[in-house]
Amino acid sequence: xxxxxxxxxxxxxxxxxxxxxxxxxxxxxxxxxxxxxxxxxxxxxxxxxxxxxxxxxxxxxxxxxxxxxxxxxxxxxxxxxxxxxxxxxxxxxxxxxxxxxxxxxxxxxxxxxxxx
Numbered sequence: 796x797x798x799x800x801x802x803x804x805x806x807x808x809x810x811x812x813x814x815x816x817x818x819x820x821x822x823x824x825x826x827x828x829x830x831x832x833x834x835x836x837x838x839x840x841x842x843x844x845x846x847x848x849x850x851x852x853x854x855x856x857x858x859x860x861x862x863x864x865x866x867x868x869x870x871x872x873x874x875x876x877x878x879x880x881x882x883x884x885x886x887x888x889x890x891x892x893x894x895x896x897x898x899x900x901x902x903x904x905x906x907x908x909x910x911x
Contacts, residue, residue: 797898800824813876813886813907816893821845821863824902833886833909835878849877866903867892876907885910 800816804825807814813830817823826834826841834841834849847859855877862870869891875883890905 799894799899800902803893803899803902803904807904810906813909815841815846815905815907817846817903817905819863819866819901819903821847821859830876830907833884833907834876835880851877862890867900873910 803816807816807825807827810827811829813833814827815823815830816825822845823842826838828838831838831841847856847863850856850859855875858874869889871887871889873885874888875885877883886907886909888905888907890903893899893902893904
């Protein structure tokens with residue numbers, strides 16, 4: 796992993812909110828402990844999967860598709876994190892590209908704050 800990405804991962808692990816790092820294909824490269832707790836899944840069940848695959852409904856998939864199409868644009872708004880039992884945790888999602896040049900620009904940082 797690139798040094799700047801490695802530093803970012805360490806920073807994400809220090810956050811109190813849920814945080815993940817995704818690439819342009821939507822694959823999750825990192826999920827911090829808090830995000831795993833919020834989704835009620837271990838990191839090995841999250842990392843390496845595509846974000847869209849966690850959302851079984853058309854509404855969820857459409858939202859993710861729209862956000863991925865606007866990968867280079869910052870976004871903040873209400874959404875939800877799906878859980879294995881089918882419940883949804885309401886969250887405030889904030890996301891933006893990690894940097895202006897590769898490899899940072901090929902990744903998006905997403906934070907999630909629990910609204911429950």
